[in-house]
Amino acid sequence: MSEKEIKNLEQIFEARIERDEKIEPKDWMPEKYRQTHIRQISQHAHSEIVGMLPEGNWITRAPSLRRKAALLAKVQDEAGHGLYLYSACETLGVSREELYEQLHSGKAKYSSIFNYPTITWADIGAIGWLVDGAAIINQVPLCNTSFGPYARAMVRVCKEESFHQRQGFEIMLTLCRGTEEQKAMAQDALNRWWWPSLMMLGPTDAASVHTEQSLKWKLKRKTNDELRQQFIDQTVPQADILGITVPDPDLKWNEETGHYDFGEIDWDEFWQVVKGHGPCNKERMKARVDAWENGAWVRDAAMAYAEKQQSKKVAKAS
């Protein structure tokens, strides 16, 4: 294809997105659109899968059968969400094995929040309330993104995610209405998860390298700073209901803007964790790599069994 022809196709493509038309896998798309989507959708899928680990830590120690059933269902949903997203990503011509390889080699990233440890039961409450809360704010606008398979996966994810946040808030509420010790546990969890949750919505607009292109392709419908403000505005009143304090001395309602002002985020910490130096990066990756490698013989055996059954069927028919 000549450069002029590509230019022409690009113009048609941009115009389609401008008109809010969806792009489907077999449609022509600029290589950069494909690559950006593989990067973002796979990063999203990896986050779902790695996100199962900090919570999985508490399944056997959940304080009641009700809590255990809910947590188990939530973690199972996360596996499902990872699978919807991997499938959407594969429609762009990348294989599942390549995607895993990118995660395991550290080439692909996942949400840095999952590199923090879950040391008390209250952390499970805080994750549902804050981490899933931030995830929902990130994900709802993506239901309208331009790439069809991604948008469809996000619709399913968002429908299922709301129970995740509610069960988390319910855990926090129960602790906050419990003994002094339980309430202190909830406060401690908020202290540790608040700032990483704000970081989860991504670098500031000034520092974000992908925002402009992603907005144009409707891969992003709101900037990181807009999403973060929305998260803070809706979460602070919820903390008030719980009766615990957001660990930010600069946090205060601004009558003029109609939003909360908040303190400086420690972006050095964020970049340290992204680069692999968070408290649990190594542990998380080891768990994923071990699961993949130790499961290899199971995958091979299933394939060998399927082939044997198939050849038996063929032999019977002939």
Place this chain on the structure above:
Amino acid sequence: MKKNWPLWEVFVRSKNGLEHRHFGSLHAADAEMALENARDVYTRRNEGVSIWVVESKYITASNPADNGELFEPAKDKVYRHPTFYNLPDEVKHM
């Protein structure tokens, strides 16, 4: 010798009386496993009463580049629609 599990497309009938609709895809070693995985991945909340799975390689898809010749001829055949025909207002039930 490493063989990866093939890709399957999943279709779910959400209730009797409705058609099966494409829900997504997944990897599985064989049809039976594809059905079991489809149940876990796509029907955790009563989304279906029946599942079809078909290996993706058996689906032949039209090419969007051919959309012009495939679908445009239908656009100028307005006489296929009832509103193309002019009838006096007195005519009822038609």
